[in-house]
Amino acid sequence: MSEESKLKPATLLAHGGRRPEDDNGDVAPPIHPSTNYARGEDYGLINPAAGYSRDSNPGYPPVETLLARLEGGAEAMLLASGMAAAAAVVQALRPGDHIVAQKVMYWGVRDWLIGFCADWGLGLDLADAADPAALAGAVKPGRTKLIWIETPCNPTWDVVDIATAAEVAHKAGARLVVDSTVATPVHCRPMDYGADMVMHSATKALNGHGDAVAGLLVTARADEFWTRVRANRALGGAVLGPFEAWLLHRGLRTLHLRVERASANALAIARHFEGHGSLEAVLYPGLESHPGHATAKGQMRGGFGAMLSFQVKGGAAEALEVAGRCRLAVRATSLGGTESLIEHRASVEGANSPVPANLLRLSIGIEDVGDLIADLEQALNGI
């Protein structure tokens, strides 16, 4: 976009980070299902970003440039899923390298890391990343190449001080990667605090409509490590389909509005239900009672995200009863959509889950907040 450097994120997003004249005049972004692209008489590619769709797709660059810009990074890369994004980073390490990851975080990444590192000769230590001394203590000087954190993190929404984690990583000569799926670039830019790479499950708020699985990596520097990560998409084959890239592009155009509304709703709900007679705790970083509130205030702006958890008085049975009584919040996994979701994580994660049995995870949507509060109220008051 022209004059791009002066424009605010909301403006860039509303235009999808592009101008109609970049294409054929299409006001809405076009979709490019072709797998391969013709060459000119000089055998040069007609569009350098269009050769073979495993390398790149003409639908990627506007989205990647937009998201790199929003995160304040040098380059971004779309991948087949959030997990593919995480795997592309970890598989760029070499046998014998060591990773420090967060003890409490999105279980899919944690469980995959535990299995993959054991099978492929990578060292792994899990630490309480909200405690800088524990994080520093888990680092193995000379061996640790990656510190992986998620903030706010599933499903307690603990907050990790990104600047402190970056300091620990850089002192050890390691990179800091931040899973910023929950914060979104609307609320937090981890690279402003020293992160080397940001990862998103673009399946969640970035797409925002629950209809495409996608992943994103943004790097602070296009260095040799990034080249290795890139190869894991182009040659490892973790590519995003053209239609999914297009859906993500479409969803991004309303990211700002959706995230602001959902976060405002989440804060209102957290405040309303804190101290409710049927609840043991409301976990939300926007509440002053949350242990990560001060850190969150320092590194997030404009809100604290759409994710919160209720700890119901009682155990699994009481929590499941509350979820069962919800008429508006949908009983389903995932997060960051337009509709609110409620999930009993312990049931989903199975026997080894560290999540308390009485915890219900809520992904707050963009509905009328009064309707949401009324629904949760009747669900809680019924038990």
Ligand SMILES: *Cc1c(COP(=O)(O)O)cnc(C)c1O
């Ligand atoms: C969903 C999620 C992932 C995994 O992403 P997929 O797109 O499902 O592969 C990773 N981290 C967080 C925080 C998530 O919510």
